[in-house]
Amino acid sequence: MDDASVYNMGSAVELSGALVMWLAVFLRVPTARRSRQQRMLLLAVAGLAGSITVYLDPVTAALDRTFVFAQSCGLFMNVWGVFSSALILDFVLAAMSRRRPWLVYGAMAVTTVTLVVLNATIAPNSGCVTSEHVPWYSLFWWILVAAHLTGTIPCAVMCVRYSRQAKRDRAFRLGLVLLAGGFISSSVFWTVVLAFLLARPAWLGALFPLNIGITAWLMTAGTALPLLLTAHRLARNAAALWRLRPLWRELVEAVPHVALDAPRGRFRETLGGPQAVYLRLYREVIEIRDAILVLRDYVTPQTVERAREYVSMRGLPEHRFEPAVVACWLAEARRTKANGALPLPNPTASASFRGHDLHDEIEFLLEVHRARRIVAGFPPDSVRPTRSTPVPDGYGEQMAEAVRPEPQPQSGAQREP
Template sequence: MDDASVYNMGSAVELSGALALWLAVFLRVPTARRSHQQRMLLLAVAGLAGSITVYLDPVTAVLNRTFVFAQSCGLFMNVWGVFSSALILDFVLAAMSRRRPWLVYSAMAVTTVALVALNATIAPNSGCVTSEYVPWYSLFWWILVAAHLTGTIPCAVMCVRYSRQAKRDRAFRVGLVLLAGGFISSSVFWTVVLAFLLARPVWLGALFPLNIGVTAWLMTAGTALPLLLAAHRLGRNALALWRLRPLWRELVGAVPHVALDSPRGRFRETLGGPRSVYLRLYREVIEIRDAILILRDHVTPQTVERAREYVRTRDLPENRIEPAVVACWLAEARRAKANGSPPLPNPAASAGFRGHDLRDEIDFLLEVHRARRILPSIPLGSARPEYSTPVPDGYGEEMTQTLQPEPQPQSGIQREP
């Protein structure tokens, strides 16, 4: 591959990376408004995105035809680069609780004036990195490179440092590593500029667009990672909501008063933002759980034990045995309640799902729903003799409960507090 091919390929990567970076920045604006640090980070990324954008050949051509810097050969893009470095450095100092905005932006203003003055006097057209206009000792470019490295290197170091501290939050750590990679890539670019000024190899100049493109894509990945994770959570919660809806409808149909709102369409329930879908899923899991607690009062320990013995004959994996047991006795409990069988409340018992969080409960209920569809219905019986014995709750735990032999009135169902 010759130098021209490398340059053209790099230009394509640079253009696509700049567009993707700006898209990620705009999509992050709504969430960044709620956090001062997020806003400052987004400003720093936007500054770098602008610095990359003005280096695109079509943008450079438009700027040179439009602005007063038309004969300055890149002065506008270099001044913008100094501004983006100031934004990055301001973010680093703010993250370290040492913010000095007057110092940072005063230094930016002095640097900008110096570059404009150098470009207009002793180093005319120094904005062009060519052997014709810029000697290796060009003060213009040494100041410009120092300004960029002053912003990008500390930011890369800070991202790496905080990524090491974020051991428990893997997504946050990965995002910081990607941002650090983007700032390191930007630092490499300006180091390559120095190497080009000193040695002038043609092949090194052909790598400039590719280096900028890699920087843009790394910054895009780091900036867009929270959006991708939010989209993943939204999709996973919407899918769980969709798959749990048949189980929810059956149980709420048997125990209508557990439902907070009237049922809506299955498709309509899955629409909305991440927070609204999550809240609907959470509410649906709670309502299913409440219905299970109530329906459990309509079966006996003997019924649950027969369900367990039947499930053991089905040769199911260990993690699917308990959900299958619950599916079996739930079917019997629904039939018993529909036939008017009085409940025998268990107010002293505690019932818990397997697992420690909402995701574990969802996985368990999905297995219940799956078992309900694949296991044939069997007559388990619902006789209620007098007894005092441990009653399995159907979730792998036991609860000790003395049931009363006297039938209770149908309206006297007691729910756990």
């Protein structure tokens, strides 16, 4: 592959990277408004996205035709790059509780004025190293490279440092690693610029767009990771809500008073934001559980024992055994209640379900739903019990702890990349 092919491929990667980077920034704006540190991170990423955007050939050409300030083939993009480096450095210092805005932005202003003066006097037309043969000792480019590395290297170090501390939160750690990769890639770019000034190899200049494109995609991945995780949770909860609806409807028809609201359409229930869908799912699980606890009073220990014997002959895997037992005696309890029998309250039975969170409870209930196909062959009770006895149904009140609300991501730059 020749230099021209590498350059063209890199330009395509650069353009697509810039587009998705801006998309990720705009999508993160609603969540970043709630956290000052997230806003600063998003500003830093937006500044870097802007510095990448102005390096795109169509944007550079448009700037050169529009602004007198940009007539030096890249001065505008380089000044913007200094501004983005200041945003990055400000974010790093804020994350370390050592923010010095006057120092950071004052140094940015001095650097910007110095570059403009150098470009107009000592080193005119030095803004485009890929076409202008500026000397290796060009003060303009040494200052510019130093300004960028001062912002990107500390941010890369900070992201690596915090990623090593986030051992339990894999998603948070991955996001920091991706952001660190983006800042490292940006640092490599400016190191390559410095190497190009010193050695002038043509093949090195052809790598500029590809390096910029890789930086954009890494930064996009790190910035958009919380959005992807939120979308994944939304899809998972909506799917669980959809799959649990038949079981919920059957139990609510048998025990109507457990439903908080009137039933709505199955598809309509799955629509909404992440929090709304999660709360509907949580409420539906609670209502199913409450209905099961009510229906326990309509079966006897003998019924449960017959259910266990019936299921044991089906040769089901261990993780499907208890849900199938529950499905069998639930079917009998619904028949008994529909026939007008009165409930016989039972003392609390110990729980055999050992879930840890809402996800485990949902999986248990889905197994109960799947087991309904074997219920048809379960023989009904012929005699209604005359006294109250405990029902070892494998599904007890301790599940209230198992279905506690899912923890929400903490705000702040140190909890969400």
